[in-house]
Amino acid sequence: MASYLQIADDEKGHDLDLFCVPRHYESDLDKVIIPHGLIMDRTERLARDIIQDMGGHHIVALCVLKGGYKFFADLLDYIKVLNHNSDKSVPLTVDFIRVKSYCNDKSTNSVRVIGGDELSNLSGKNVLIVEDIVETGRTMQTLLSLLNECNPKMVKVVSLLVKRTPRSSGYRPDYIGFEVPDAFLVGYALDYNEYFRDLSHICILNDQAKEKYKV
Numbered sequence: 001m002a003s004y005l006q007i008a009d010d011e012k013g014h015d016l017d018l019f020c021v022p023r024h025y026e027s028d029l030d031k032v033i034i035p036h037g038l039i040m041d042r043t044e045r046l047a048r049d050i051i052q053d054m055g056g057h058h059i060v061a062l063c064v065l066k067g068g069y070k071f072f073a074d075l076l077d078y079i080k081v082l083n084h085n086s087d088k089s090v091p092l093t094v095d096f097i098r099v100k101s102y103c104n105d106k107s108t109n110s111v112r113v114i115g116g117d118e119l120s121n122l123s124g125k126n127v128l129i130v131e132d133i134v135e136t137g138r139t140m141q142t143l144l145s146l147l148n149e150c151n152p153k154m155v156k157v158v159s160l161l162v163k164r165t166p167r168s169s170g171y172r173p174d175y176i177g178f179e180v181p182d183a184f185l186v187g188y189a190l191d192y193n194e195y196f197r198d199l200s201h202i203c204i205l206n207d208q209a210k211e212k213y214k215v
């Protein structure tokens, strides 16, 4: 079972005033739940765990866009540091896929691949899927079944966040950064209708903002 840093349901978070938050979002957020520095520290350790398990062979890191792009870039930077500084190093290449499952703050039943690289390129490869957050697990289960049709040699999934929610299908990634309460989170590339990707910390969105940015 993957270990993770647990953010409790009664976690009070940190006042926005203690951190730098873009002025244009100040009234939209309640609390900082995971400061950027903590995300980076946990990501550094995930990089080490992944290389310990998957190292030795060429890894194709598959970024699930758009929400995964920050975590993907930072995780790969940490993997590069390990490659630079150890006797064993592993070639790393990157692929991108774009999926859409969300409207406003609700997961929809349809998970659609709406662009990116051809999954068939991943045949015979060791693939590391890099995702921002697993909620119901439907996006990842859909992606995994599409990928398995292409016969990769190995597939592992790392998700920065997993939500504790009764809507979960029970799916758990191989590597998890944090387990988080059942709230709508934004920042560090997680969005609400495309807003808040330009925020470094992971924060809870308030109800007023859900109305303000609704489509």
Ligand code: IMP
Binding pocket: 067, 101, 102, 107, 131, 132, 133, 134, 135, 136, 137, 138, 139, 140, 163, 183, 184, 185, 186, 190, 191, 192
């Ligand atoms: P799932 O298919 O229900 O597991 O949802 C996964 C996708 O929904 C993630 O990749 C995100 O893009 C999006 N998502 C789920 N929860 C949140 C959230 O709290 N904030 C932002 N996006 C979310």
Ligand code: MG
Binding pocket: 064, 065, 066, 067, 068, 131, 132, 133
């Ligand atoms: Mg995502």
